[in-house]
Amino acid sequence: MKILVTVKRIPDPVEPPKFAGGQIDTSSAKWVQNEFDEYAIETALRLAEVGGGTERLAEVVVVSVCPATKREHVTNFLAMGANRAIVVDADDTQLDAQSVAQLIAAVFRKEGADLLVSGKLSQDNESNEVSQRVAGLLDLPQATFAASVVWDRSANALQVAREVEDGVETKRVPLPAVLSVDLRIVLPTSVKNGATPEGHPYPDKPRLASLRGITMAKTKKVDVLKPADLGVSVGAKVVSRGVVAPPKRQAGKIVASVEELVEKLATEAKVL
């Protein structure tokens, strides 16, 4: 079993974005890993490992589309426990979701992977489309927004629970397949592989890279591929016409009474 996990680098969401030339200016940004991809690697690791032991049921390969020299986020995932990584060397800030999906699909094919695990969205533009596009390109079954997953190894399939508006939908997905995960996937009992003992004390968050993991990460294999190596010619079909900051919020008003509040909501804010 081979699990491919995506990770995207994003400008640190804690820092307020800068604007220049009608675009978000990332030239001085601190780049961090997308948090939803941390849920994805945690999912993959919980599927692959036998909790509490050293045995592995699957190989976990991290893939990122980013400049080859800007791959700290990839090393972080190796430090968390992924076996190896593939970096597709490209300027990710110039690519649209379709190009990224094509590259990831090509890596999936090249690797002969059995499962792709992605975060449901990236925190920078929140567009939530890459994993669906990859599934489309590969013509594979998919389950998005997974809140829990059970790997039925004898049937070579996943049972995935998805939180949808009117409840929880459970899907059975034969492998190979594409999975995108939501934040509940990291609750202690959300991922089951039939080998980790019930009640294994997983935290309710993605694991921290251990100090040993950090040291080991440097010795793990990272393949760097060009889009051309994968037979993909990239470019953005989606053109961004401009990005502007939302108008500054006006200062609030302190009202003296409930009556005044109701009156202002009715006449000024016009929400009543």
Place this chain on the structure above:
Amino acid sequence: MSARAPYYTEDHDRLRETVRRFVQREIAPNIDAWDEAGAFPRELYAKAGELGVLGLGFPEPLGGLPCDPFHRIVVTEELARVGSGGLVAGLMSHGIALPPIVALGDEALQHKVVPRVLRGEAVAALAISEPDGGSDVANLRTTATRDGDDYVLRGSKTFITSGMRADFITVAVRTGGPGMAGISLIVVEGDRPGLTRTPLSKMGWWCSDTATLYFDECRVPAANLVGKENQGFLGIMQNFNGERLAIASMAIAFSQTCLDEALAWARDRQTFGKPLISRQVIRHKLVDMAQRIECTRAWLEQLAWRVQQGQWPIADVCMLKNAATQCLEYCAKEAVQILGGAGYIRGAKSERIYRETKVLSIGGGAEEIMKELAAKQLGY
């Protein structure tokens, strides 16, 4: 962050990030309650052990992970962010208890003690200071007398960090004649008959336990002797170097925590209709803090670099310890002042740090002793 000084690499940044997250998850939400309760839970050792924080700097065959002095600085800085010296002292008390065992002890003793402590399953403490004197190590009075395959300990130790909960205590004892040539180190297990311990309550460091230990005909196997008989003094002195560098590192990190808190407060707090930071007096206080921190940190990093090159500049380490603890006394005082009444109320990091300054200028070699040692080393 990596642009800060040439000593740091991406690796140090990654370590910083992981320890920062660990502190945010496991320590920050609880530290005030632990400090008030006078203890942090034992599970924290296991969690820190699993992450690898406890093993940092210890040999790999004993369950550690070798590192450079800058990794240690990074860990101290991140642990210090919650503003509790007691936590650092308690959680890391093995940092002074184990190095003599690793440096001098035989393999059997190392394997018995070190891996369990680094996994966080057992707690280790170092016991040098005695009720009759802490600074004058060469004249310590606790004795260990050989009796067959055992040593029998008589005497007492005091101010011992993690003394109440320690499973292994590295104890300095007199096995020979007077002075430094008669001193040995021996490991005493916490459950040995003849060892009793009483807790001490303190000005600060509340969540770290501190104890007086009494050895009343306390019998331990001779195999627990660390290295050779009567050769403990050098081990103690070498251990002090590491401890003093660590204390300097802590003092600077806590100074930074004070500055961070005071700066955030000064930006936020309005007095006489304007933010506090708009006042020149306050801005200058902040700059005075930053200036001391930057100078002292630069010195710390330079000494850390020399240690990395295999030197042990003893006089510099002594002076740095004093500079760093003076920096902390200054920064804690000014931070509390900038916070005003809020700085006097529990819950402010600066309030706690203010109560925790003195232990750093007394423990691990008091300020006066540091000056004496530096003067001697410099030939003054």
